[in-house]
Amino acid sequence: MITPDRIEAENNTRARTHARDLDHARELVSRSGSDAELVIAEVARFSAAAPSWALGTGGTRFGRFPIGGEPRTTGEKVDDVAAINALTGANRSISLHVPWDDPADPDALRQYAAERAIAFDAMNSNTFQDNPTTTRDGAITYKFGSLCHSDPAVRDAAVEHNHHCIDLGMRLGSTAIIVWLADGTSFPGQANFRAQFERVLDGLRRIYARLPADWRLFTEHKPYEPQFYSSVVNDWGSSLLLAQGTGDRALCLVDLGHHLPNANIEQIVSRLAMAGRLGGFHFNDSKYGDDDLTTGSIKPYQLFLIFLELLDAGRSKESPEKTRMPPLAYMIDQSNNLKDPLEDLMQATDAMQVALAQALLVDQPALRAAQDANDPALAQEILHRAFRTDVRPLVAEARRRNNAALDPIATYRALAYRTEKIRQRGLNAVATGI
Numbered sequence: 378m379i380t381p382d383r384i385e386a387e388n389n390t391r392a393r394t395h396a397r398d399l400d401h402a403r404e405l406v407s408r409s410g411s412d413a414e415l416v417i418a419e420v421a422r423f424s425a426a427a428p429s430w431a432l433g434t435g436g437t438r439f440g441r442f443p444i445g446g447e448p449r450t451t452g453e454k455v456d457d458v459a460a461i462n463a464l465t466g467a468n469r470s471i472s473l474h475v476p477w478d479d480p481a482d483p484d485a486l487r488q489y490a491a492e493r494a495i496a497f498d499a500m501n502s503n504t505f506q507d508n509p510t511t512t513r514d515g516a517i518t519y520k521f522g523s524l525c526h527s528d529p530a531v532r533d534a535a536v537e538h539n540h541h542c543i544d545l546g547m548r549l550g551s552t553a554i555i556v557w558l559a560d561g562t563s564f565p566g567q568a569n570f571r572a573q574f575e576r577v578l579d580g581l582r583r584i585y586a587r588l589p590a591d592w593r594l595f596t597e598h599k600p601y602e603p604q605f606y607s608s609v610v611n612d613w614g615s616s617l618l619l620a621q622g623t624g625d626r627a628l629c630l631v632d633l634g635h636h637l638p639n640a641n642i643e644q645i646v647s648r649l650a651m652a653g654r655l656g657g658f659h660f661n662d663s664k665y666g667d668d669d670l671t672t673g674s675i676k677p678y679q680l681f682l683i684f685l686e687l688l689d690a691g692r693s694k695e696s697p698e699k700t701r702m703p704p705l706a707y708m709i710d711q712s713n714n715l716k717d718p719l720e721d722l723m724q725a726t727d728a729m730q731v732a733l734a735q736a737l738l739v740d741q742p743a744l745r746a747a748q749d750a751n752d753p754a755l756a757q758e759i760l761h762r763a764f765r766t767d768v769r770p771l772v773a774e775a776r777r778r779n780n781a782a783l784d785p786i787a788t789y790r791a792l793a794y795r796t797e798k799i800r801q802r803g804l805n806a807v808a809t810g811i
């Protein structure tokens with residue numbers, strides 16, 4: 378129902394205003410010495426995978442308030458991602474979470490997604506919940522961890538589950554697996570730090586042994602929650618040690634919400650890229666902890682600085698003035714309790730596109746000269762000039778060139794997608810996920 382002709386009809390109602398805004402943005406950008414065409418082309422190239430677990434309403438331990446019309450099957454999740462991709466042009470893949478998604482016929486699902494121009498991004502393994510398929514009908518439990526567990530039978534089950542995710546992903550056309558572990562302790566003395574870490578490293582090596590040659594394994598860190606005293610993979614240092622100890626194709630994944638307050642995430646991005654171990658992202662935003670709020674909704678300047686580091690990592694060695702986004706796994710990891718989850722994901726995608734466009738506007742030679750001249754005031758002026766430029770017409774133009782919507786949220790509402798899905802799937806349909 379979100380069809381190219383309906384999007385075009387909506388775009389036509391905005392075409393004149395857009396043309397005027399675009400002309401003005403081009404003029405602003407060219408006056409500051411940047412090339413608007415390069416910005417539009419790079420934004421149009423960017424895509425971030427949508428998380429299968431965030432297409433339904435999220436919940437907290439205090440309750441959940443479903444929005445209605447949530448996808449009931451993995452196929453319906455693909456439908457929702459295809460719908461937002463039609464509007465943004467920048468969500469060309471879906472990232473699955475197993476066993477929340479464990480399709481009985483992966484070949485048919487791959488075909489179904491391909492017909493909707495949706496690919497499968499990294500697979501996410503879940504060994505933080507007991508599940509009949511992974512914990513042998515209650516014979517074992519992940520209550521005290523998975524790969525870190527003191528009982529080898531629990532560790533074996535966790536490794537097997539990850540192998541299953543790889544096997545499933547191969548049939549879907551995925552080329553990466555994300556291992557996020559809830560492993561850790563909630564009380565001092567509960568377990569030995571070193572013994573837990575060594576067991577996790579051993580488990581990752583066993584998972585890695587199953588990895589096809591063109592696959593990558595991502596280790597994702599998080600300081601606390603669900604464990605409240607220690608996490609085994611608590612920070613980027615532990616994540617890097619694990620990646621380096623596992624193999625060449627083991628890389629670190631940065632989830633923006635998985636840091637202690639005020640961590641300098643852009644510097645972490647730079648360090649991991651420098652070490653050659655930056656693999657991917659889970660984008661979201663937060664105020665206090667792992668809040669899973671909409672990307673760019675709380676700290677847009679931080680998001681801009683992160684994209685600036687990504688462009689630095691993507692800088693061509695031959696011609697340093699050419700900067701592009703490096704080929705990493707860019708994914709959204711959000712859980713929203715209040716908004717329509719599809720609107721939440723489209724806002725996140727827009728925020729990333731805006732941050733990318735702003736980062737592309739930074740006058741790199743001038744910034745380097747200011748750095749060499751030890752002129753922090755000038756360096757700040759250069760960053761702020763880019764950050765404060767209204768790049769939204771350039772981003773809208775990038776979307777238009779991808780046959781997507783000039784204004785995704787307004788178009789989504791005009792086409793009444795949610796109303797239609799409530800009619801089809803029901804008011805009480807509940808998606809699997811967080």
Ligand SMILES: [Mn+2]
Pocket residue numbers: 557597632659710
């Ligand atoms: Mn994550």
